[in-house]
Amino acid sequence: MPIDRNPGESKDDFLSRCIATEVRSGKDQDQAAAICYTQLKKVNMAEEVPTIPQEEIDLCLASLRGQNPTYVGPGALKICIDRLTIAKKAQP
Numbered sequence: 001m002p003i004d005r006n007p008g009e010s011k012d013d014f015l016s017r018c019i020a021t022e023v024r025s026g027k028d029q030d031q032a033a034a035i036c037y038t039q040l041k042k043v044n045m046a047e048e049v050p051t052i053p054q055e056e057i058d059l060c061l062a063s064l065r066g067q068n069p070t071y072v073g074p075g076a077l078k079i080c081i082d083r084l085t086i087a088k089k090a091q092p
Contacts, residue, residue: 002039014040019074030061033074037081052084060084 003021005014015036022032034057060080064071071079 002042003036005040011040015074029073030077033077037074037077052081052088056084057081 003014003018009017015033018036018039019029019032022035023029027035034054057077057080060083061071061076064076064079
């Protein structure tokens, strides 16, 4: 079940709470972060955000880990989502 963002809750506070909840429910860190960033996007659709297929996110995360094995979790996911979102917006 999706976790709702509380009124007045900052993005960082929501993500921390959401990821911790998802990890406690048995998801690994990357899965939890993906779920929570997706939920945040649904709540904050102030601008049109392109849909990024999970396969592209997985490839980006693998590439980051290949560059540096410590690139994991929400930080790595955010890097990939930001990169892929920019690339999608640049496409005609």
